[in-house]
Every structure is written in C-alpha cells, then in structure tokens.
Amino acid sequence: MFDLLDIIGTMAFAMSGALTAMHKKLDPFGVFIIAFVTAVGGGTLRDVLIGRTPVVWMQDLKYVYVIILGFFLTILFRKRLDKLRTSLFLFDTIGLGVFTLIGLEKGIVTGLHPVICIALGTMTACFGGVLRDILCNEIPTIFRREIYATICIFGGIVFFGLKKLNLDNDILYLLTSVVIISVRLLAVKFKWYLPAFDHKNN
C-alpha cells in the first residue's frame, strides 16, 4: 500500500516536473532531467546530507522506471493533461504526504533529533521542486507564496505528537498522511498562503 502510494507520488512529481520543463521549451533531455530531479531531487539531497549513499534511486530502480514512464505519458498526453488537472493535483498531494513520511522515517532510522527529522521530511517532499526551479532559472515557488513546505513541517510536528501516544506504526503513518493531505486540500480550497515580506513598506 505504502509502496503503491510512493510510486503514485513519484509519478505525479515527475509529470509535474516534465510539464514545467515543457512550458520552458526545453528539449527532451532537459524535460527528462527536470522530471527526474522534481521526483527524486528531495530524497537525493536528503540521502546525501545524512550520508546514505549510493542514493536511493541508484539502489532501487523502480524510481527510474516510474519517472521514465511518467516522462513518456506526459509527452504523449500533454494536450489532454489539462483535463486531468484534478487527478494530477490529488496524486501530487499524495506524494507530499508519502514523501514527508519517508523523510521522517529515514531521519529516525539514522538516529537524528526530531527537529532534524522534520527538516528531512520537508526536504524530501519539497526540495525536488526547489531544484526544479533552480534548474529552470526561477526563484523557488515554495519560497514565495506556497504553504506547501509549511504543511510538511506541520505534518512532522503532528507525527511526533502522535508518536508519543504509542500508536501502532501503521496507524501513526496513516493519521499523519491524512493530516498532511487534508491540510493541503483545505489550503488550496481556501487559498491559504504565507504573506511575503515587503521590506521597504513594512
């Protein structure tokens, strides 16, 4: 189940990366690299910073195959993906939840402090997008208005809060995912965002 959600999330991230790159008029190689980086960039950064190398997608090729599949699907159906916008958004939100949990768990297994685990969860879920934006020569979206990352931090805090209740691990994971996914859906529905600083006028 969790593995399936991981694959769905990876696919959604890869497709959103590919779409961004196609809008930037990159060539197929560029589109593939941006899809790849969007999907596994956050987890790669996490693995490098905690020293778990070779990084995960080098040891488990399912990520590579899923991204290749997502890349071709995006190219083939690019005219029709606008109609699938809602499904893609849902899958992306599933990815947000699952990737945060994977990051949290890797931090715990490595024996790191909860604060660092929450940082790793957020990094896993959000820094693929940061790397995508850097490669596309943009200031990262999540540094501007999106509360994307804030939801992961919140999810991480909920996770460690629930963990103190000695819940079964499956229930702990399920609850945390549900919280992250629900808050994300509410955030988009009600247009929650962080206000930008306006240094000169404030």
Next chain:
Amino acid sequence: MFDLLDIIGTMAFAMSGALTAMHKKLDPFGVFIIAFVTAVGGGTLRDVLIGRTPVVWMQDLKYVYVIILGFFLTILFRKRLDKLRTSLFLFDTIGLGVFTLIGLEKGIVTGLHPVICIALGTMTACFGGVLRDILCNEIPTIFRREIYATICIFGGIVFFGLKKLNLDNDILYLLTSVVIISVRLLAVKFKWYLPAFDHKNN
C-alpha cells in the same frame, strides 16, 4: 571563546541571509531557508564533499537554534537593523574568520593536502553566500567584485605559513583570525576589489 565566535558568526550570516531574502520579497519559509543556507550552506557543502555525514548541523543542534533566533530577530527588528549595520558587518567579519578556520581544521583532520584545506576553509566561509545567491536567482556576488573569498584564501596561506613555526594551536588560530578580520576591514575601508574581466574590450 571559539564556540562563542562560531555562534556570533552563524547568527550574523543567518541575519544577512534573512535580510537579503526579505528584500527579494520571499515569504517567511523562504526567508528562513535562505537564512539557514547562508549560515550553514558552506559548511554543509564541505561536509558532503569530504564525506562527514550526517552534516554538522544535523548532529549539533546549536546551529539550528541560533539560525531560528537570528531569523526571528531579523523579522522583529527589520526596521532598525539599518542602524545596526556596523555591528552586523563586524559580526559577519568575525564569521568570515571563524568559518575559514573551521574549514581549514576539518581538512587537516581529514588528512587532506594544504591546498585542499585552504579550499575547504574558503568554501566554509563563502559558499553559504553562493548558495543564497543561487536560490535568489542571482549570479553570486563573490564571483563579481567582492574580494571576500580572496581574503579567505590569503588567510589559509598565512595559516599554513605560521603553522611551520610550530606555534601553539591557540596562538595560530588567534593570529589567523586576526589577519583575516583585519584584511577584511581594510578591504572594505579602502574599497579593494578584484577587477572584472571584460572579454570584449580587453
């Protein structure tokens, strides 16, 4: 003493990063990440390249707390920080000296050649700023006019020169810091900078 200077430097780097991000009108999450990357990005890159993982701020949470404090101080006092410009500049210069020394020392402990140790010292002190500029979608300042990095290289050479004199370690550290900090102060006072190449006209 050295630990205190490390904290002062980290705080100054975090605050300068936060100010830059606020000028770019990022949201609080973006400002925090830029503050974080400016403060510990150089040391993180160093740790990753030499293979000392999990990277330093994952193992010693004082950096995280100092950056969080610097982040809130910058937000609270952002209108008044202009008046503290001189103090902030001094703290930043202290950071330059201390971070260079930390990088040099990590290189020596890892058994690397002096040339590489000097590179690591410079990286520790300067590449947080490089990563900050990349995330803010700018060509890094220190690649253009600033002699910031050149001072670290010079400091590293002085360090290995003095090291041959078999000085006590404390004195060696003190002298190197004083040299780096003094040259930086002189450089700013007398507006020393490296001339840019102008490929077409030269």
Next chain:
Amino acid sequence: MFDLLDIIGTMAFAMSGALTAMHKKLDPFGVFIIAFVTAVGGGTLRDVLIGRTPVVWMQDLKYVYVIILGFFLTILFRKRLDKLRTSLFLFDTIGLGVFTLIGLEKGIVTGLHPVICIALGTMTACFGGVLRDILCNEIPTIFRREIYATICIFGGIVFFGLKKLNLDNDILYLLTSVVIISVRLLAVKFKWYLPAFDHKNN
C-alpha cells in the same frame, strides 16, 4: 594514455568554463571557480551521489593543478583563443568521451546497475556544464538544444553492448571513446539537435 586524455579533457573543460565566466564579466575568483566547477563538477556530483568521498579532486591534486594552469592560459591567451577554437573543440570532445568512460567505470566498480552506470557516465561528462550554467544564472545549455548528453547516453549503451562480447578492456574503452567522439563530431558537423517542446503550439 588514458590519464593523458583525462588531463586534456579537464584542461579543455576548465578553459571553456573560464571563457564563459569572462564573457559574463566575472572577477578572477569567479572565473576560477567557474573553470573549476565546469572541469570537475560532474565528477564531484557523481562521487557525492555514490558516496566516494572525499571527492576525487581532493585526493588527486593533478586536477587542481591542471585547472589552475588552464585558468592562467585562458587569461593570458584570451585574445587568441578564438583562433584555437577548433583545437579547443577537439579537446572538449575528447573530454566528453573520457569523462563518460570514467563515470561508467566508477558505476561498475561501485556495483551499480548498467542503467545507473550510464547515468553516472553522462553526469560525469555533462553536469559540470550544468553547474556552470546555474552559477552563471542561465538555464543549462544541454537542456535546450545540445545533444551533448544524448551522445553520452548513446555511448554508454554502446559500451554495455560491446561489453557482452567479452572484449579486452582496453579495446572496449577505445571503441567506446571512438564512438562518442565520432558521433559528437558528426553531430556538430551536421547540426543534429533535439527539438524543443513548444507546449502551447503542439
């Protein structure tokens, strides 16, 4: 022989990086860092992702010295390098072949799957240029029209195809390099490139 080609490739990459940085009007420190990153950035990323640290140029100083030499040669002869354009292009192409092979081999030694080895070969040959472009605040060239990276992937596939024939290692390496170098020369001569996606019009 192979070592010599490695040095020639490193020198060519460093010089092309230095030229790019000088066109961007960076100062000498910036030019040096861009030269350095262009030359060893791909290999550094590869080493970090597979966990071979300290990264290669920290352990084998020949790279540092070759880059320093390339940096000074570029500065001294910058007015005349246009006349050497053909030689530089040839050396760059040699670098493409050699670096791909080095990446492939490191992947094999690390025990990774052929698909990942091909990714590592491509990364070693092409991602120095990606990092150079990011530092110069450009969307990476190889993501737009260049088939540079595609040639490395093709070379990697040829390598594993030939490997099944149980050729002698030297012949295997020679053949793969010749293939990569020839395809690159043909690609430039006949202006082969990948078409960019134009999301709106397609």
